[in-house]
Amino acid sequence: MNEESRLLSSQVKDPNSPDKKSEKDYSKYFQAIYTPPSLKEAKKRGKEEVAYHNDFAIAEEFRGMGQNRKFYIRTYGCQMNEHDTEVMAGIFMQLGYEPTDTVDDANVILLNTCAIRENAENKVFGELGHLKHLKQNNPDVLIGVCGCMSQEESVVNKILKTYNQVDMIFGTHNIHRLPNILNEAYLSKEMVIEVWSKEGDVIENLPRVRKGSIKAWVNIMYGCDKFCTYCIVPYTRGKERSRRPEDIIQEIRHLAAQGYKEVTLLGQNVNAYGKDFEDLDYRFGDLMEDLRKIDVARIRFMTSHPRDFDDHLIEVLAKGGNLVDHIHLPVQSGSSEILKIMARKYSREHYLELVNKIKTAIPNASLTTDIIVGFPNETDEQFEETMSLYKEVGFEIAYTYIYSPREGTPAAKMVDNVPMEVKKERLQRLNKLVNDMSAEAMKKHDGQIVEVLVEGESKNNPDVLAGYTSKSKLVNFKGPKEIIGQLVQVKITDAKTWSLTGELVEVPNGQKVGI
Incomplete structure (x- = not known):
């Protein structure tokens, strides 16, 4: 053909x-x-060779x-x-x-x-x-x-x-x-x-109309080769193919020159970046090292696969600077047996070892995750392993889902033998734990002064401004509209389950504001 x-x-x-x-x-x-x-x-x-096109x-x-x-x-x-x-x-x-x-x-x-x-x-x-x-x-x-x-x-x-x-x-x-x-x-x-x-090529020089002028998304790679048994992405997005580092760096430098304060690097599995290069020994840690040198206030990335989160990346992230201390690290299950059926290619023990490495190198790291409940054959005991892992890691937020089969995936051929009422009960219990631990994580900020990137007016009150910390915590506070798009210091006065309330302490030019 x-x-x-x-x-x-x-x-x-x-x-x-x-x-x-x-x-x-x-x-x-x-x-x-x-x-x-x-x-x-x-x-x-x-x-199949991936072609790079720079002539759109x-x-x-x-x-x-x-x-x-x-x-x-x-x-x-x-x-x-x-x-x-x-x-x-x-x-x-x-x-x-x-x-x-x-x-x-x-x-x-x-x-x-x-x-x-x-x-x-x-x-x-x-x-x-x-x-x-x-x-x-x-x-x-x-x-x-x-x-x-x-x-x-x-x-x-x-x-x-x-x-x-x-x-x-x-x-x-x-x-x-x-x-x-x-x-x-x-x-x-x-x-x-x-x-x-x-499987798809890499097309550069595509035009784009970004939403807003404060935060930007930048694709660093496309596709996924992990083939988790529940996931359709390897089929819908194709194989892993990385953009050339010079193209990514140039795009982010351009965003910095335009005044963007935060860039989120995107990929189905960002820390597999560069594995497909045949002519270049350059991985995700190398890219992050180079991006540390660009004058943009914050660099984030998502999503990571634990299997590819290597020691060099941890070493680079520990240097801080504009590399934020928030890491989204999907675990999906706390049971090694279920992880094996999911084809995640790591065990509970491996995941906990990785978390320990991250926390040792970056003591203030904020960890969030994704979890699926009710996967085929998941027992009550295996679900309890997920609950215990969540507590042991100390996740601050989790995105939780009930398993549903996707046609075309290996898991769709498995017997979906966990009753829906059991799935819902497990999800309810897990969400309660997620809510409780989120509230606990928020309380740690009470009384602290945090740096907030102001994104605009609060959705619930136009007289209140809203923004996020480096750990992706939502902060609401009163202040002048002129500081939208700026990094400001805010003292936290109230900690809720999903957001923080505070008072403006300092504006960008250093002018002090009464607490």
Whole structure:
């Protein structure tokens, strides 16, 4: 199969057209133009070379396409999806479109989707149902589905059969092809599908419209090779492929020059960064060492996999400076047996040893995590191991989830033998522990003076400002609007379970304020 045929760009007949194929024939036709995620094929990684492209530009034929047109993007899921939306917004703007915050006056509507959990997919299908009347009232509006759900065969099948109001479907590797996809959708009355079966390249020089001017996200790598049995990401995001360090450093230097105060490095597994380089001995610790030298106040990263969190990275993080003392380190379970079934490739003991190394090197480190409860075969005793590990580590926050199978993953073939009422009871107990320990962690800040990056007005009170500490603790306090976007000193006067309240002590120019 040549490379051109691997780029699966197709125009599918309207299911309501007179010459609609029978469901059986249609299924065969669909299989011919779309390659579903395959565990067997995906694990044969390393044979396909990743190409780096530094020449992205809007073709002359597409310039002005968006004149007098507006676009709307609804984003579901993780920060990676949020960042993808920033890139798509940048492309739209270069095409001449204007953004809108409502679907009612949009000429193009995109749903940037998440495939991690069933609930996220259901929300997208529900939204597609709501958009049907828009298409009926205005046939010229384009509706598209992109992101991780687009990489799933079952999802595309469902859209083709049920949601004929959709005009285009494209995958996570095809964002830079948005101008071409839009052009095809305008020229055809049929659904346009473009999903790459290949593992993805690295495209530089993509435009982006960032949200705000205080904090920024920067992708350092794409994809994941870990193949945890419950996770669809290795199929929807492709293999691990790292951006070149010089491109990352240049982007962050540019952000610093623009006045951004905080940068979060993104990747499905950031501490696997550089493992795919064949010509360069340069890993995540080396990148963090170089980023310490850039004049940006805070550098964060997410998400880490414990298996790749090496000693050199810990050594670099311990140097501090603009490298924050907050580490998100998903554990998923406190039971070695469940971790093995999950294919996490580490044990409870290994995880605790890693935590001990981090705390020894960075005594003030704030640790947060992700946990799944009710994984197939999880016993009461194994769940108790998760509870005890949570206490032993002393996590300050956790994102907790009930296990739900994702089609196409190995875990989906396992017997989901933990009753839902048991899953809910375990989640309730775990969340109580999470809440209690979060409140305990917050109390430690009572009476302290902390540095806060002021992000804007509080969501609940426009007379109150809100921002975050280096440990990602939300702080609310009163102060002048002029300090939004600045780092200020705040004395904590009240500690709640999920936030802190304080009084402004010092503004950026050193002027003292009464406590």
